[in-house]
Amino acid sequence: MQRRIFIKRLVLSAALATAGLTATVPVLGADTIKVGILHSLSGTMAISETVLKDTALMAIEEINAKGGVMGKKLEVVVVDPASNWPLFAEKARQLITQDKVAVVFGCWTSVSRKSVLPVFEELNGLLFYPVQYEGEELSKNVFYTGAAPNQQAIPALEYLMSKEGGGAKRFVLLGTDYVYPRTTNKILRAFLKSKGIKDSDIDEKYTPFGHSDYQTIVADVKKFAAGGKTAVISTINGDSNVPFYKELGNQGLKATDVPVVAFSVGEEELRGVDTKPLVGHLAAWNYFMSLKNPTNDVFKKEWADYAKAKKLPGADKPLTNDPMEATYIGIHMWKQAVEKAKSTDTDKVVAAMAGQTFKAPSGFTAKMDEKNHHLHKPVFIGEVQANGQFNVVWKTPGPVRAQPWSPFIEGNDKKKDEPEKK
Numbered sequence: 549m550q551r552r553i554f555i556k557r558l559v560l561s562a563a564l565a566t567a568g569l570t571a572t573v574p575v576l577g578a579d580t581i582k583v584g585i586l587h588s589l590s591g592t593m594a595i596s597e598t599v600l601k602d603t604a605l606m607a608i609e610e611i612n613a614k615g616g617v618m619g620k621k622l623e624v625v626v627v628d629p630a631s632n633w634p635l636f637a638e639k640a641r642q643l644i645t646q647d648k649v650a651v652v653f654g655c656w657t658s659v660s661r662k663s664v665l666p667v668f669e670e671l672n673g674l675l676f677y678p679v680q681y682e683g684e685e686l687s688k689n690v691f692y693t694g695a696a697p698n699q700q701a702i703p704a705l706e707y708l709m710s711k712e713g714g715g716a717k718r719f720v721l722l723g724t725d726y727v728y729p730r731t732t733n734k735i736l737r738a739f740l741k742s743k744g745i746k747d748s749d750i751d752e753k754y755t756p757f758g759h760s761d762y763q764t765i766v767a768d769v770k771k772f773a774a775g776g777k778t779a780v781i782s783t784i785n786g787d788s789n790v791p792f793y794k795e796l797g798n799q800g801l802k803a804t805d806v807p808v809v810a811f812s813v814g815e816e817e818l819r820g821v822d823t824k825p826l827v828g829h830l831a832a833w834n835y836f837m838s839l840k841n842p843t844n845d846v847f848k849k850e851w852a853d854y855a856k857a858k859k860l861p862g863a864d865k866p867l868t869n870d871p872m873e874a875t876y877i878g879i880h881m882w883k884q885a886v887e888k889a890k891s892t893d894t895d896k897v898v899a900a901m902a903g904q905t906f907k908a909p910s911g912f913t914a915k916m917d918e919k920n921h922h923l924h925k926p927v928f929i930g931e932v933q934a935n936g937q938f939n940v941v942w943k944t945p946g947p948v949r950a951q952p953w954s955p956f957i958e959g960n961d962k963k964k965d966e967p968e969k970k
Contacts, residue, residue: 584643586654591631650892658728678874682731696950704832716779723783725754738956803828814869841911922950
C-alpha cells in the first residue's frame with residue numbers, strides 16, 4: 549500500500565512539474581533536506597531553462613542514490629516562474645518561507661536574478677546561479693557558477709580581434725533588451741575603446757524578449773559590414789535565437805563574411821535550427837558537449853541515461869551544455885559544503901563553500917573562489933558544426949579567476965572583491 553501511495557505521489561509530482569506548478573517529490577519515511585528549483589518551464593525562457601530543472605533533478609537523484617547529504621535524502625520543490633520576472637521573486641519567497649528549502653538552484657536571465665536577490669538577502673536564503681552574466685554584482689547569498697565577463701565576453705572579443713579570429717575592426721552588439729546585454733555591452737564598448745576602436749565602428753541594437761522578426765536587423769548588419777571587417781556579438785536570450793539564426797541562413801550571412809559569437813547559445817538552443825548555413829559561427833562558453841575527456845564521457849552518459857529513463861523531450865538526441873554543467877557543479881559543491889559545515893545553515897554553508905573544488909566535465913577542476921563567490925573556470929571558443937555541436941578553436945591553458953567587477957567600468961577599482969557581510 550505504501551509503495552502504491554509513493555508511486556501515485558511521484559506521478560502527481562511529475563504532472564504538476566509538467567504543468568508548471570509547484571511540485572514536491574516526497575521521500576517517505578526519511579528525514580529529508582528540502583531544496584528548491586526555480587526555473588522557467590514556460591514562456592520565452594523555457595527553451596533554455598527547462599533542461600536546467602532536469603539537470604538539477606538528475607544530480608539530486610544521483611546524490612540520493614549515494615546516501616543523500618549527511619545521511620538525509622534531498623526532497624525537491626520545483627516551481628515555474630514562467631519567464632515572468634516579478635513572479636520569480638514571489639516564487640523565491642514561497643520556497644524560502646513556506647516550503648522551507650535549504651537552498652535554491654535557479655534563474656537564467658539577470659533580470660530574474662535581480663528580481664530574487666532582495667528576497668534572498670532579506671531572508672538570508674541561498675541561491676546558486678548557473679548562467680554567464682554581466683558581473684557588477686556580489687552577494688553573500690549568491691554563488692555564481694556561470695561566467696563573469698572576463699571568463700567569456702572579453703576573451704571572445706580578444707579572439708575576434710586577433711589574426712587567428714579574423715581581425716575584426718567593426719562590431720555589432722546585438723542583444724535582448726534587459727540588464728545582461730546592456731551591461732555587458734557597456735563593458736565591451738569600454739574594452740573596445742581601450743583598444744582604439746571608435747564609436748562609429750560600433751553598432752548597438754536591442755530587441756524585446758520573444759522577438760521573432762530579424763529580417764531588417766540582419767539586413768542592417770550586412771550593410772554595416774560593408775564598412776570593414778565586422779563581427780557580431782550576440783547577447784540574444786531565449787527562443788528569439790531560433791528566428792535570428794534562421795534569418796542569418798535566409799540572408800546567406802556566412803561566418804566567413806561576418807562571424808557571430810554568441811554568449812547565450814549552446815547546443816540546446818541550436819536543436820531547433822538548421823545549422824548547416826551557420827557552420828563557422830561561434831559561441832564562447834566554459835564547457836562544450838564535444839570536449840573529449842573521461843569526466844565528460846561520464847557526464848554525457850549519465851544525462852543520456854537519465855533523459856531516456858524519464859522520457860524527456862529530445863531524449864533521442866540527448867544534449868549537454870554549459871549551464872547544465874554549471875548547475876551540476878553547483879549542486880555537488882553545495883553538498884560538499886553542507887557536509888563540511890555539518891549543517892544547512894546559510895552562514896555556515898557560505899563559509900564552507902570557500903575553496904571547494906569539483907572535477908568538472910570540462911576536464912578541469914573547478915574551484916569556488918575563497919572570497920568572491922565565483923568559480924575559477926576555463927574559457928573555450930567553439931565553431932558551430934553542421935551537426936549542431938561545437939569544434940573548439942581556442943581555449944585558455946587552465947581555469948581563469950573571475951573578476952566580478954569589470955576593470956573597464958569606471959570606479960570598479962574601489963569595489964571590494966568579496967561580498968559585504970550583512
